[in-house]
Amino acid sequence: MLRTLLWCGPCDLPMHPNPSRGQRTYKCGQGCRRGALPAEAVEAVTWTAAERRATLAAIRPPYRKSVLEQLLARVVVNSEAPDDLRFIWRT
Template identity: 45%
Template sequence: MTTTNDPYLLRRLLWCGPCEVHFVCINKAEFDPQKQAHVPKRHYKCPLGCRRELLSAEAIESQAWTEAERRATISDIQPPCRQSVLEMLLVKVVIGRTFADVEFTWLT
């Protein structure tokens, strides 16, 4: 298990199902009403542009981590090691035609 400073846990694992390509990582500033300022937010996007919406990195990474916790006893893994753990457990994560359509392919 290795640590990383990469903020995108699924960088090498997240795929666009319809296009069969890896998602790319995008930083985009969004307005935060509580801070009354634009703040950077992490997203994933299909590089071929099949989707106009960006996929929230926080949302899909949280979903992937929750699924990984169901499969293995990993609840005490600290964030810098989580990318490494997901890469050991997952082959890929495919986003289908909608962002709610998520398929996890696990190593067996």
């Protein structure tokens, strides 16, 4: 869901989906030492932030990616914790 929105804070580069041991994760692709983040946790925190920003509760999961792309310019990961995110909203 965050393929084009999730960015690594220290590297300032996009993070990419990275299947790891059968689980979906996101990882910085530029040799950053940041560990892989669990995709579901990062996506849930991001969606909760988006719901606070707009009335989005009625949007079904298949449409959430496009809604997030309209609301967010990027999501910056600040540490290895999936809830340590900074949201840059489109204006």
